[in-house]
Amino acid sequence: MDIMKKPELLAPAGDYTCFQAALKAGADAVYIGGQRFGARAYAGNFSDAEVVDALKEAHFYGKRLYLTVNTLLKQNEIGELEDFIGPFYEAGLDGVIVQDIGALSLLGTLFPGLELHASTQMTVTDVRGAEFLKQLGVCRVVPARELTLGEIEALCQESGMEVEAFIHGAMCYCYSGQCLFSSLLGGRSGNRGRCAQPCRQPYRILPGQNGQECYPLSLKDMCTIEFIPELIKAGIDSFKIEGRMKKPEYVAGVTSVYRRRIDACLDSPDGAGKVSASDMHILSSLYIRSEISGGYYHRHNGREMITLDQPGYAGCDEAVLQNIRSGILEPELTVPVILEASLHPGRPLRLKAALAGKDIPAAVSVEGQEVQTASKRPLSREDVEKQLRRTGGSGFRAEDIRLDMADNAFLPVKALNEARRQGLDLLKQKTAQENGPVRTANKCRTDAPATAKGIPFCAAAVSENTQKGSGIPHGPLSVHASVKTISQAYSCLKEGADRLYLPHTFLRGDWEAALKDMKNEFPGAELYLSLPVILRKQDEARLERLSAALGTGLFDGVQAASLSGRQWLYEKDWKGGVALDHRLYLWNRETYGFWADKMDTYCAPLELNRKGIYALPKKGQEILVYGRIPMMVTANCIRKTAGSCLKETESRRGKTTAGTSCEVLHSDKALKQADMQEYRLLDRYQAEFPVETDCAYCYNIIYNSVSLSLHAYLGEIAESGAEAVRLDFLEESGAQTAERMSIFHRLCITRSAEAAELINRQVNWKFTTGHFKKGAE
Incomplete structure (x- = not known):
């Protein structure tokens, strides 16, 4: 029988009392947030x-402490990171959990040996995403909660990195890091730690659900206690509790x-038995939302x-709460200690304190006052032992005197x-120091590329002119457009689009002939293939199809929306253009410096205001000026919740088996029909949010109820030095697309107010x- 690796049990703490509760309950590590x-x-x-x-x-x-730095940092904030982390690094901080690429780059440079953990906010969905992060010194990834157990196991086996996976707690409906719902509706950004949880509000699904109000975006809380033996066998390094x-x-x-x-599973891997009724x-x-589920470990999604x-x-x-208080919270957490005292007249008191139960225990010795010869009543052994056993509040208990x-x-x-x-204080200090981290080179970062497939690390220098524009008058803005249909594509090209972003859904039917005709008719326009927003292990066959499409030479570039997508392009040795979607979050110049030699275009983030956008480097900058903003990218499916899953429909018709996955059952015709069926969410204020169901890659995108439109700001955007503006078309007809492209194109070229x-x-x-005027909180 193989010996299973003991996973770390990682508990949350929102304040110091919760931190101590986690230690008392048996956590191996705790993660906390600072100010x-x-x-x-x-x-x-x-x-x-x-x-x-808390570190001490x-x-x-003998526990570890991780600090969250898992938000996106504005340019005026990232410079404060060194002073914020510095004292904790010196005090022995075990690791930081990070979302921002620029923060990762900066922390790896400023604090050698500090463990860098990639937050679930970085939306790591496969091995490629993890491999990409190695170049930044990341040694542990917290993958998306949406991954199945098989996908998690592949990460453990193939990435060469530690994997930290959630096992219990609240679940977001959206892939973490991809949600702008709260930000756009109320200005409180989940990427800034201020989510207002609009996903817990009621909506109506149109069509479907008979128009009844329900909570289609509210996931049950995760509880994986019954899966623990499987999770241990998968090789997960850290089991994380949300909260x-x-x-x-x-x-x-x-x-x-x-x-x-x-502990039961490790003691008896084959005979741990069922979870007790009392523990369940x-x-x-x-604090559970009405019901619990096992999360995504054994399902892709589901009503x-x-x-x-x-x-x-x-x-x-209340009885459970009281038992927890009396059984865990109220008793003092103590470490056994052996105290040895020597008392002889004319010599100083000598006291040695050593940890019990250790082969080579930490130990300290102190000297006290000179021992006197008793004139009346000498100290008895009982007197001395009584005083030495009074260790309350010290964190020790005297196991042997x-x-x-x-x-x-x-x-x-x-x-x-x-x-x-004095002795116990010194022993406590020594024990804490010995249990602190040993500062060595970062586990994964090397001077060479992280893996044979890794993109060589290069934090490019950002010149002052690149940062703020050269001050030289700029020519007309380039106009880029993202489209969903062939009619939208032709409308954009006829109205002067310099570049088109075409989705993978274009690669159906006789798409090559269509693109050749497009290039012949509009030879000056660039055609970029937009990679799927989410890429997972199950998508390998479809990625081969995309690879073949790029091999035709019809595409001038590729738009990547994920770390996985950029890593895939590197593996393919792609030599064409690379555009980064706004989902890759270039919030500061440090992040730009990392990406500078890995792309030719980046779309400015949608949560920064104009001041924040204009502070970013101008080279390659593209600003979204029109389109419905994607507010959520989800593994769960509105179509499926409404009872109209294409896979399930095909299964009921006998065309596939219930166990068939989405990637093999969909024909181009079926997928086209699925694309044509529109779903929307209707909120209490009668706002309608379009839902795009990508049945090939099995994810949804939920869009804002109204379009972003910065037509009134085209003049100042041009003056800012940005290279391009972008328009995203979703549901617009060919005529509507032409009308709006015409307006924006004319505004881009006019010099007259x-x-x-x-x-x-x-x-x-x-x-x-x-957020163009105010920005997200």
Whole structure:
């Protein structure tokens, strides 16, 4: 029988009380947020002094502490990162959990040996995404929660990196890091730790659900206690519990149950038995949304994962809470210690304190006051032992007291107590230091490329002119357009588009002939293939089709929306153009410096205001000025929740088996029919949010109810030095596309304010300016 690797049990802590609850409940490590840069801005979080204290306490107990820096950083913020992390690094911080590429690059340079963990906010969905991050020194990835157990196992076996996977807690409907829902509806960005959770609000699915109000975006909480043996066998390095907004009782109760289950499985891999009814009752009684599910480990999606009727938290069992308080929270967590005291008149008190149960225990020795000869009543052994056992509040418990003392020895009780306190304080410090991290070179970062397939690391220098524009008057803006249909494509080209982004759905039927005709008719326009937003292990066959399409020479470039997509292009030795979609989040110049030699175009992020966008380097900058903004990218499917899954429909017709996956059952005809069926979400304010169902790659994109339109700002955008603007077309007809392209193209080339005003008066569609004026909180 193979010996299974012991996984780390990683618990959340939103404040110091929760941190101590996690330690008492048996966590191997705890992750916390400081006062800045954390994705739980509304948690209690830790002051700088508390972070340092928590590090000392965690290391004393032989535990690890990770700090979240899992938000996107604006240019005026990233420069503050060094001063923020510096004191924690010096205090022995075990690792940082990071979302921002620029922050990763900076931290790896400034703090050698500091473990860098890629947050689930980085949307790592396959081995390629993990391999891409190696070049930045990342040694651990927290993959998307949407991955199956098989995909997680492949990451463990093939990436050469540690894998940290969620096992319990609340679930986001959207792939983490891809959600702009809260940001666009209320200005509170999930990428900044301020999500207002609009996914927990009621909606109507149109068509479907008979128009009834439900909660189609509210996932049940994850509970994988029954899967623990499988997760251990998969080789996962760290089991992560969600919940930095939760109370100490939740942290202690959930952690203790998983601690027992993990230990039972390791002690008896083949005979751990079923989860006890009492443990299941604890988990189901602690801040759970009505029901629990096993997450995505054994399913790709499904209506059964949704709390359609009620997303609110169920009440907690008060008896369970009281048992947790009395059994875990109230008792002191202690470490066994052996105390040896020597008391002989005329010599100083000598006290040695050593950890018990260690082959080579940490130990310290202290000297106290000189021992006196008793004139009346000497100290008894019982007197000395009584004082030495008074370790309450120290974190120690005296497991053994060893005394070497004369019968006539005397010492004030105060002196005994002082020596005990001094000795235990020194032992605590020494233990914490010995358990702290050993600073060596980053686990994964090397001077050479991280892997044979890795993209060589190069944090390109960003010159002042590149940062702010040269100050020289610029020519007309290039106009780029993203389209969904052939009629939209021709409308854009006829109205002067310099570049088209074509989705993978174009690669159906006689697409080669269509593209050849397009290039012949509009020889000056560039054609870029847009890679799918989400790429997973199951997509290999379809990626081969995309590879073959790129091999035709019909595409001038590729638009990548994910780390996996960019890594795939490198593996293919792609020599054409590379455009980065706004989903790759270039929020600061440090991030740009990393990407500079890996792309020719980047789309500015959609949550920055104009000031933030204009502060970014101009070379290759593309600004989205029109289109419905994608608010969510999801593995769960609105179509399936409404009972209209194409796979299930085909299965009922007998054309495939129930176990057939999406990648092999869809014909071009079936996929085209699926694309034509429109789904929308209707909220309480009668706003309709279009839902794009990508049945080939099996994900949804939920769009904003109105289009972004920055037609009134084209003049200042041109003056800013940006190289291009981009228009995204979703549902527009060919005629609507032509109308809007014409307006934007004329605004891009005009130099007359009066002419621009006349053109702007032709705008006849509902629109929003998004975050362009104010920016996300």
